[in-house]
Amino acid sequence: MKIKLLGLIVSSVTLLLVSIPAFAHHGTGVSYDQSKSYTIAGTVTITEFRYANPHPQLYFDVKDKDGKVTHWSGEIAPNAAQLQQIGWGKKRSEAALAPGTEVTLTIAPSRAGTPVGLINKIVNAKGEDVLGLGGNAFGPVPGEAEKGKQTKQ
């Protein structure tokens, strides 16, 4: 019981901390609602990935239960310079997120209700975390990625 509660506390605190709207380059944090973050699995197919400023962008299709496909745009908080610091260079990132790749995404949707979101986490078909987000859109602390710490704010 204690362990479960501790887990709840840790995960809740982590969730709140990653909700920090620190989109310094373009201030887009204000556009997303972190309190409504959710995970989409099994129906996401990447159509394009751009490793570019101000923030990398992921464009993808989401298929609903009726087979209807909606095209989404997603923003990734760590910019290219920060991804370089944590070992996710352009070639590695583009290979991991090539068009046609199926992934599981956790996203915070736009407050405007449009199919745009902040991508908090990307998991590939092997269950691996992509871009080092690990549930933290701001990525791990540079130099600590290898230790598995993901506390970057």
Next chain:
Amino acid sequence: MRNRYACSIAALLGLAALSTVVFAQGGRGGGITAHNKANDNKAYDKHDLSGIWSRNGTPGGYGGGGTCRDCGDRGFSNDVPPFTPLGQKMFDANKPSYGRNLGSADANAHPEEAIGRRRAVPPANGTDPYQYCNPMGPTRALIYPDPMEMNVLPDKIMQQFEWGYAVRTIWTDGRKPLMDPDQQRWWGYSTGHWDGDTLAVITTGVDERTWVDHFGYPHSVDMILEERYRRTAYDVLELSMTITDPKIYTRPWVSETKKFRKLETKMGIKTVDGWGGLMEDVCAPADEVDNFNKRVRDPAGGVVH
């Protein structure tokens, strides 16, 4: 027992929520709190400001977008002088996307903060000049918590900012400050001289399309900006700034002290190839305006092209 756990959870969540708010603002005051004790015995010259400095105290000193726990204040100062009528008009016309969301319960809960920090709108609906890759100008670039390199030459200091990969020149060749210049410039006209162990820099002629900070505070072309740099330890640089701009503010505006930590290039910033030095964090319209703004920023704010 359950109540105790519930209280603990509530307290922690409250603390985390509070931290979230504080971090969202970049925190006020504070900044990098102390130098690295490992550098205590390293000799240094108080007049040598060369090297890479960052207000970001995270390992490697790098924020990659200005995100960090201990960058200190991201505004010029919360203690804003009263505006003149022209200053108020310019302030109202600027619509930033940083700080607490305009009209939110969060914004309303912090009347102690200057209104500039409580009026963020989605950038699709804002007027931030940097959204279109216009130069930031000196104050905003200095406040932004990404690395900054001081290249000290015999007659000038070239100050390069990672964010925007921008450069400004501080002339130290003895020339006098240029008052009432013929043409305003994005980075103005800067001269520097040593006042004891303080490098005093005077800047004039800054293009009034730049903002003082992320929160959309304005200035006129007649602004006189004074920067005072002091190296207080091997790895610590402190900066205080004063804006004198009677067209906009009814008294001089003094910044909070901004602290920078010295970065060792080899241990700090580097690419996946191990290439050390400032990253090329350019705001290129081809990437940011033509792609990101149209395909992500605007639709995220409800503006669909």
